[in-house]
């Protein structure tokens with residue numbers, strides 16, 4: 001696991017404070033989406049078909065920093081959309097660093113080289129570059145040839161200027177363990193800090209929902225990848241127990257409040273992956289969400305979810321409770337054979353609700369009323 005020592009200590013102290021104070025639900029990572037606009041149109045993304053008026057809306061620097069203050073999570077992930085399309089993203093990062101946050105800026109890296117001058121290297125700041133496999137697999141996943149090569153060139157440029165760089169890799173059905181293993185070797189050779197790896201979440205609005213992994217396939221895929229990874233010294237930016245969960249060795253319920261999400265619609269309920277409602281304040285999100293209505297076994301849309309934004313906080317809480325178990329997995333790697341941990345039964349889950357269109361209308365109306373939903377003639381702003 002590759003997380004700077006100072007960051008691990010500060011997050012450990014934060015978690016201990018929450019436990020000692022008896023706080024039942026607390027945030028670990030703020031997922032901050034300053035805009036939905038992207039300069040790619042990936043098949044696995046549920047955000048690219050928002051109307052232009054929504055894609056053009058932005059959170060201001062003040063709103064971004066206000067969200068971080070309101071939430072108090074020690075880590076902020078800047079996601080989207082493509083955060084580098086936000087003209088003031090450098091100011092957002094500076095403001096978050098001044099607040100002592102640890103920041104991961106997720107990017108497809110198409111604009112990274114051009115925008116590097118907006119940032120300064122800092123141990124608390126890392127770019128997380130989205131690469132869904134080697135050249136062929138990634139370019140296919142993002143539906144644009146040449147993207148992998150641009151990203152790799154940008155990673156080298158960022159590393160040369162002293163920036164921390166990690167990789168975020170999402171796997172879909174059809175992922176071949178051998179190719180994933182080769183990809184892991186490739187990114188290791190690039191000198192990146194580590195990789196965040198996760199199965200894709202089946203966004204109901206994604207153009208290609210057939211290619212998401214179900215739970216059983218996810219566990220088998222990760223067992224095979226981790227088996228191939230033995231002795232190859234890959235570094236993950238994830239807890240050992242989350243990786244063990246991916247390999248089918250832990251029965252975890254998600255912790256959706258662990259990664260609360262703020263975007264141009266407000267605070268998203270219940271989690272980063274699922275937008276079933278929006279509220280104005282973080283307090284409302286935490287206190288007024290019916291958390292038991294969501295999660296695997298509770299809601300049909302959650303049945304196959306094993307994504308890090310939902311389950312990493314569960315694994316971290318388990319690590320705090322069972323440090324020796326976590327250490328054992330960290331030392332020997334996730335178990336890749338033998339029986340899997342029992343899965344959560346799905347017999348009593350409530351059926352999926354169709355909420356997208358009503359929420360879209362409601363959010364668009366609100367953005368228009370606030371004068372924030374402006375039409376544009378330009379597809380992408382740089």
Ligand code: SF4
Nearest residue numbers: 254271294302305310
């Ligand atoms: S399982 Fe949890 S994290 Fe995953 S979509 Fe459902 S509520 Fe969100």
